[in-house]
Amino acid sequence: MSIVKCDQSISIDGFSAGPDQSEENPIGVGGMRLHEWMFATAAWARMQSLPPVPETPDSAVVDELANDPDVGAYVMGRNMFDKGRGEWDESWKGWWGPDPPYHAPVFVLTHYPREPVPMEGGTTFHFVTDGIESAVRQAREAAGAKDVQVAGGAHTIAQAINAGLLDQLYLHIAPVLLGSGERPLEKAGNPKLTPVSVIASPTVTHVKYRLEYPKT
């Protein structure tokens, strides 16, 4: 059965991005520290054509996530699409160049209506102005039998959980204290969470949670 899922690197004090996000610091001051575990993997080295490094459990996690055949569509917050761009800019087509790494429809939450933007490699950015429930519904329709991935940022993830829409949350708990920034689990409501798998390494702890929403 297809699910709505999310994976996210998070500090042990609960931040998925540092403070003061900008075009220079798209994930905020210090935010890159959350992803150091990933940059150290063999999978990352292969993707970036860097000198090889030894395979590790972390590398297997990166491989699994980067090549997930089950994802059929994405949902993304506006801040992730155009953070720091100020006013809406019709020429802006995201951070990822002509061939973004999504290779699937991406539904971007925004207040500004805009025609879909097709990119190379199968990615098309669609713009959704009527909220998270609509974005997830449209993504589910586009994904068909496949899963929907909520790509971020923090506020969009919190909205999806709070609306009872997220079925799986895969946290990569980095041994870092950021002290300030954006919290994807803030104002996220009160789902029932169950850890369903844990992969441990000396650099990060990967915990996959199943989310359920008690009927009220």
Add this chain to the structure above:
Amino acid sequence: MSIVKCDQSISIDGFSAGPDQSEENPIGVGGMRLHEWMFATAAWARMQSLPPVPETPDSAVVDELANDPDVGAYVMGRNMFDKGRGEWDESWKGWWGPDPPYHAPVFVLTHYPREPVPMEGGTTFHFVTDGIESAVRQAREAAGAKDVQVAGGAHTIAQAINAGLLDQLYLHIAPVLLGSGERPLEKAGNPKLTPVSVIASPTVTHVKYRLEYPKT
């Protein structure tokens, strides 16, 4: 070598206690949810003379912590000693009855000088008015070759990390969103953290971190 250590149940949004702590809710509204994993263990059932339940990895963790032979002294915040008591009350001897579970010297941070309070079973409460560094130093002296355990609460743990005094932090990451309450990792500075062991179960994820403090 003796170390200063702490173990703490924490929600995935970073709280070790819920909001609105009081005599009725000493760990705040919803705070007991952080400890449900422990109440479900065979170790807890034995300690409380409850009907036996199956042994689990969580139970082994509880056994290890409850019977840690390496702890020689404790440090505790005033709120943990007398939360909700309002003005200082010389007749108050903590929450734990005549034979508290510490069986060692306990150094309580407070602004109110008070003579030491010896209890049954080896616990003596000492009152420290000159801050976390003094409390940890006195506890280290009392512990001799053994470890010092920082018992809590959240603010005391953050102070100990921020002062570069804590060597090991053992988090029991509960699959719970509390949404508000007290955060032991808030304003805790920026130590270097390394996960040194992980024990996983369907109810909680136990991650032990080594803390180091880069020279500045």
